[in-house]
Amino acid sequence: xxxxxxxxxxxxxxxxxxxxxxxxxxxxxxxxxxxxxxxxxxxxxxxxxxxxxxxxxxxxxxxxxxxxxxxxxxxxxxxxxxxxxxxxxxxxxxxxxxxxxxxxxxxxxxxxxxxxxxxxxxxxxxxxxxxxxxxxxxxxxxxxxxxxxxxxxxxxxxxxxxxxxxxxxxxxxxxxxxxxxxxxxxxxxxxxxxxxxxxxxxxxxxxxxxxxxxxxxxxxxxxxxxxxxxxxxxxxxxxxxxxxxxxxxxxxxxxxxxxxxxxxxxxxxxxxxxxxxxxxxxxxxxxxxxxxxxxxxxxxxxxxxxxxxxxxxxxxxxxxxxxxxxxxxxxxxxxxxxxxxxxxxxxxxxxxxxxxxxxxxxxxxxxxxxxxxxxxxxxxxxxxxxxxxxxxxxxxxxxxxxxxxxxxxxxxxxxxxxxxxxxxxxxxxxxxxxxxxxxxxxxxxxxxxxxxxxxxxxxxxxxxxxxxxxxxxxxxxxxxxxxx
Amino acid sequence: xxxxxxxxxxxxxxxxxxxxxxxxxxxxxxxxxxxxxxxxxxxxxxxxxxxxxxxxxxxxxxxxxxxxxxxxxxxxxxxxxxxxxxxxxxxxxxxxxxxxxxxxxxxxxxxxxxxxxxxxxxxxxxxxxxxxxxxxxxxxxxxxxxxxxxxxxxxxxxxxxxxxxxxxxxxxxxxxxxxxxxxxxxxxxxxxxxxxxxxxxxxxxxx
Numbered sequence: 001x002x003x004x005x006x007x008x009x010x011x012x013x014x015x016x017x018x019x020x021x022x023x024x025x026x027x028x029x030x031x032x033x034x035x036x037x038x039x040x041x042x043x044x045x046x047x048x049x050x051x052x053x054x055x056x057x058x059x060x061x062x063x064x065x066x067x068x069x070x071x072x073x074x075x076x077x078x079x080x081x082x083x084x085x086x087x088x089x090x091x092x093x094x095x096x097x098x099x100x101x102x103x104x105x106x107x108x109x110x111x112x113x114x115x116x117x118x119x120x121x122x123x124x125x126x127x128x129x130x131x132x133x134x135x136x137x138x139x140x141x142x143x144x145x146x147x148x149x150x151x152x153x154x155x156x157x158x159x160x161x162x163x164x165x166x167x168x169x170x171x172x173x174x175x176x177x178x179x180x181x182x183x184x185x186x187x188x189x190x191x192x193x194x195x196x197x198x199x200x201x202x203x204x205x206x207x208x209x210x211x212x213x214x215x216x217x218x219x220x221x222x223x224x225x226x227x228x229x230x231x232x233x234x235x236x237x238x239x240x241x242x243x244x245x246x247x248x249x250x251x252x253x254x255x256x257x258x259x260x261x262x263x264x265x266x267x268x269x270x271x272x273x274x275x276x277x278x279x280x281x282x283x284x285x286x287x288x289x290x291x292x293x294x295x296x297x298x299x300x301x302x303x304x305x306x307x308x309x310x311x312x313x314x315x316x317x318x319x320x321x322x323x324x325x326x327x328x329x330x331x332x333x334x335x336x337x338x339x340x341x342x343x344x345x346x347x348x349x350x351x352x353x354x355x356x357x358x359x360x361x362x363x364x365x366x367x368x369x370x371x372x373x374x375x376x377x378x379x380x381x382x383x384x385x386x387x388x389x390x391x392x393x394x395x396x397x398x399x400x401x402x403x404x405x406x407x408x409x410x411x412x413x414x415x416x417x418x419x420x421x422x423x424x425x426x427x428x429x430x431x432x433x434x435x436x437x438x439x440x441x442x443x444x445x446x447x448x449x450x451x452x453x454x455x456x457x458x459x460x461x462x463x464x465x466x467x468x469x470x471x472x473x474x475x476x477x478x479x480x481x482x483x484x
Numbered sequence: 485x486x487x488x489x490x491x492x493x494x495x496x497x498x499x500x501x502x503x504x505x506x507x508x509x510x511x512x513x514x515x516x517x518x519x520x521x522x523x524x525x526x527x528x529x530x531x532x533x534x535x536x537x538x539x540x541x542x543x544x545x546x547x548x549x550x551x552x553x554x555x556x557x558x559x560x561x562x563x564x565x566x567x568x569x570x571x572x573x574x575x576x577x578x579x580x581x582x583x584x585x586x587x588x589x590x591x592x593x594x595x596x597x598x599x600x601x602x603x604x605x606x607x608x609x610x611x612x613x614x615x616x617x618x619x620x621x622x623x624x625x626x627x628x629x630x631x632x633x634x635x636x637x638x639x640x641x642x643x644x645x646x647x648x649x650x651x652x653x654x655x656x657x658x659x660x661x662x663x664x665x666x667x668x669x670x671x672x673x674x675x676x677x678x679x680x681x682x683x684x685x686x687x688x689x690x691x
Contacts (some may be wrong), residue, residue, distance in 0.1 A: 055511030137671035221682020282622030
């Protein structure tokens, strides 16, 4: 599942220095979040709806064994072939087997983060089956041999000029600043795929236990092509996507699009309940659902169970100041942003991935915008504590000591003033022309100064001291700070 | 269920995993929490929402339907028109419309317009509902750049809650699709473009 090279810190540094990326990220995420806020404000009982959605998800997770059992029965009742995959490899193997035994050569694929997780495209290509992504953003990602950087907006890290460059390089389309030209070209190009594809692959946003209904939402219509035209359909879905009833589906449909893109509903909402019943009907002759564990039962068995309630709206990404600054690729995983910081290490089991939990200011904005109220901030703290219990590096131990000092200073005004004087004294000594820059900075401050900005040297006299001296206008009393 | 060792392993893993946590109770599905649309003017609400989503909506009398649809598709050759058989069955006066009631995949992609019948709609979001069936090929409302939709006002429900409650009580067809506007994308630098893969123009006649 690793999608980035270099260390996390290196990727972050590169992202922060990429002005084009940061401009694109800021424009996209703030725009989408503004639409989300407007859409939420139109729901009279948004908080009650969120509570209900969270309650449904949590209850479902707590009874996931029964739900999956019911789901499988419902799927088989409507003629779906059900496959179980404990690992990504098993999922890919099952799907490749389905494709090969039916002689499939060309797969039209809808957007699926779960398939990114398993590396399905690579597995199919290795088996000689051509896969074409049909979601416009994913199509462009595929042309660039890139990775998506957002759960719902795969090329949020690219601007129009970059996309035009891709089309010029791949197809000789003259450079353009009109996105309609590029979309029209992609439409025709992908229609050639739809005409001839013999396999459709999608994910699912929800899968309903009561009826065995696979639910897919989209704006472009590509998912409808993938599921209506080819003779064989495969749906790859994580076991956590199950919801109990169709009535519950109405709750999530009201929240998903509003949270993801600020729309009341996506343009297309598909409810697929089995393959075609007669030859004359639309839909595939065969419908396969591959239920993926891929580490989810491990998460279910732990204190981070509620992370599985995520409905993949991406709202937490759009509001996160860290994600806005560094984009999705810096995280080095399929799932970026606040929810990605939790589920990436949980799914991968890698201790290195646990470091992602530190890339957060714990501002709590992610919880505020989560439609199913996943307590991301407290879980990040919990994950950090778990990481800490594995032992601290010397740098982390020093930081822990400094934090304890800070805590003591907050509790003791006298100690606080003492520390303040010490800090002013030494920072003033390090300053050059009023700034504490990288060159002048102590080693503990160098990374901050290099990455973001120089530290302004503190005032020679604090306001408190001016007040005590009765010198509020500061005239003629600029005395250098005294250490101690 | 007998699928060899793999299915049992997944279910056994699940069973063990859920035992680690709490067993929170199922919340009450309070209708007033879920329902957004409470009034009875669902026809007008649908019309407003659909128009806001970019659909062209027109209220017509059933007797006007053949002439109105005919005018809408007059500049497209009959060979490139797809006329859904289920629509003609519901409105026999439309049998005079020239077009194809069935086609192969090549014919589907050559079509410029699909004239189709929506089995219902959800006013809350201006969403048209299409069922798949022998006389309702899914491609007719999907492949052409323009679709012309006929919708009976009596089949419009107010809220998604209403629709799903009705679904629960009956057997669903293989595919139900809700269309809530022309297909669109903002993938390229958040600039909105319509007519991506699905139809770029959706014209709705409400009877």
